[in-house]
Amino acid sequence: FPLVSISIFKWFAGISTKLPKKVVKLFLIPILSPLYRTLNNNNSSDELKSFAEEVIEIIKKSLSKQYHTEFISAVNQIRKTINETRQQRKVKRKNQALLDPSIYSKIKQNRSRRNQAKRKRKSIENRNKSHRLSIKVSQNFDDNNHLNSRDTIF
Numbered sequence: 001f002p003l004v005s006i007s008i009f010k011w012f013a014g015i016s017t018k019l020p021k022k023v024v025k026l027f028l029i030p031i032l033s034p035l036y037r038t039l040n041n042n043n044s045s046d047e048l049k050s051f052a053e054e055v056i057e058i059i060k061k062s063l064s065k066q067y068h069t070e071f072i073s074a075v076n077q078i079r080k081t082i083n084e085t086r087q088q089r090k091v092k093r094k095n096q097a098l099l100d101p102s103i104y105s106k107i108k109q110n111r112s113r114r115n116q117a118k119r120k121r122k123s124i125e126n127r128n129k130s131h132r133l134s135i136k137v138s139q140n141f142d143d144n145n146h147l148n149s150r151d152t153i154f
C-alpha cells in the first residue's frame with residue numbers, strides 16, 4: 001500500500017502544479033482528504049507521513065494567495081467531516097450496547113481475550129529477559145593487583 005499511496009500522492013502533486021489554479025481549487029477536498037487521513041493515521045509509516053506533508057506543501061504553494069482561504073477551508077471541512085464520522089461511530093458503538101447486549105458482550109469477550117493474550121505474551125517475553133545485573137571484571141591487573149584504568153565494571 002505505501003508504494004501505491006506514494007504514487008497517488010506524486011500524481012496529486014503533479015496535477016496540482018500543472019492544472020490551472022481554478023481547477024485545482026475545485027478538487028481540493030478530494031485531493032487533500034487522503035493526504036490528511038494519512039497524516040493522522042497512527043498506522044502509517046513516518047516516511048509516508050512526511051511525504052504527505054511535502055505534497056500538501058506543494059499543493060499549498062501551487063495555489064496563489066488568492067486561493068489560500070479556500071485551501072484552509074477545505075482542510076477545516078475535511079477535519080470536521082472526519083471528526084463527525086468518528087463521533088457517529090462512537091455513538092453507534094454505545095447504542096449497540098443498549099440495543100443488542102448479546103453482540104456487545106461478544107465484542108467485550110473478544111477484547112478481553114486479546115488483552116489476556118497480550119498480557120501472556122508480555123509475561124513470557126519478560127520471563128525470558130534476564131533481570132540480573134551481571135558484573136564483568138577483566139583480568140587485567142597491574143603489579144599491585146589493582147584494576148587498570150581502562151577496565152570497566154558493569
